[in-house]
Amino acid sequence: MTTPSFGSTLPWAEPSWYTGRPSPYYKESHCRLRDAVRKWCDEHVAPYTEEWIEAGAVPPELYQKCAEAGFLVPIAAGKSIPQEWAHYPIIGGIKAEEWDGFHDFVLWDELVRGGRVASIFIGLVVGAPPIRQFAHKALQDKILPEILSGQKRICLAVTEPSCGSDVRNLTTTAEKTPDGKHYIVNGAKKWITNGMFSDYFMTAVRTGGPNSGAEGISMLLIPRGEGLRTRPVPVIEGGLSATTYVTFEDVKVPVGNLIGPEGAGFRQTMVNFNHERLWIVFQVLRGCRMAMSDAFTWALKREAFGKTLVEQPVVRYHFGHMGRKVERLQAWTEQVVYELEHLGPEAGARLLGGVTALLKVESGLVSGYVARECLKIMGGLGLTKSGQGSRIEGFYRATPSFVVPGGSEDVLIDLGVREALKLHKQAQKAKAKI
């Protein structure tokens, strides 16, 4: 479909379909969503972002506003919204049955552009999907209305001080009480995004006893309560995403809060990672476009050695390399979103888990490259926390968050290759049977 031109006309400031060029992926409802999110963010987010960064927090009442505006349901849902959630508001008036992976992409693209509101939704993005996908109905009926209406907040707690990449060796224990009605949880989780303001912790725990490996891991929804303590962990990108250290000391949790069967937690965690990784790529793409747009604006007016920066061939050379990397990442991302749309969840995870890992790696590399080049073009402004270089300064500091969380670069490269080889072997076996 060809859509009317929208947004900035600076090179690479917007995805190509915004400029009116044809695309097979986007239709009228994607444009409607894009327009609505941009308008909402321009009104409710952009004017306040600097204030929030200064204060180190987004005001809690904004979360409720976001619920009313229809952000929470699509954010919790990801690439498809179930009919049971259709009565909640959805931003842009998109119908639940219309929503697809490209709406998810557009939503995040515009949210990230809108300002720093995106950081308050991270726990919801990664913590809510296991409830929908794996929890029993009674738990869904109890928890989802609270989460989707914005009354309660959730985060995902997998990583521990002693293990991050190596999920199968986590040590937080959940032991059943003698009457079998509760688990008693002991341990600690580190770097838990949004933990400070969460009411529920979607937590990977060991139910299988010591040395039980991946099969001994379960997912447990732990409400904030007695024995659960949180404290902030200051990180490079600042405090808005409320990175948290969580301790559990004899925390009593009803067995009904178990997500799926005991021992399924490792697989659930791995499945959950796929959308998290794709969502990191969405954020990178818009972060790069914003950085390039600010750098272009500056390069068109700043003069050095008797001409504007953009009149220097070396400066144009750097823009050219940034542009090709960003467009390449956009095209690969759209391909993966399209493939996920057309594969069922099981085939999607099986065929695209490794691909998504590599896509996320690529996004980390592209973000680092673009942030560094844009910072350089801004000169001293690129290192300054206010004014025309501030978004680039913030993006530069944020880039490690695209490289380590959600699976660290080297671990994911290896995963990508192992998954590709696994598919190759399966295909060989299938051929041999014919």
Ligand SMILES: Cc1cc2nc3c(=O)[nH]c(=O)nc-3n(C[C@H](O)[C@H](O)[C@H](O)COP(=O)(O)OP(=O)(O)OC[C@H]3O[C@@H](n4cnc5c(N)ncnc54)[C@H](O)[C@@H]3O)c2cc1C
């Ligand atoms: C800002 C931030 C937010 C986060 N949010 C959350 C959250 O909300 N919930 C949550 O559960 N976790 C969260 N995390 C944790 C994050 O997922 C982990 O930090 C990440 O998985 C890496 O784990 P680690 O820090 O223990 O590093 P380690 O696992 O100790 O690895 C350190 C380094 O060693 C190398 N390495 C390790 N193993 C291998 C291997 N097999 N092959 C090659 N190289 C390897 C890699 O370079 C890796 O970066 C967050 C982290 C940060 C920094």
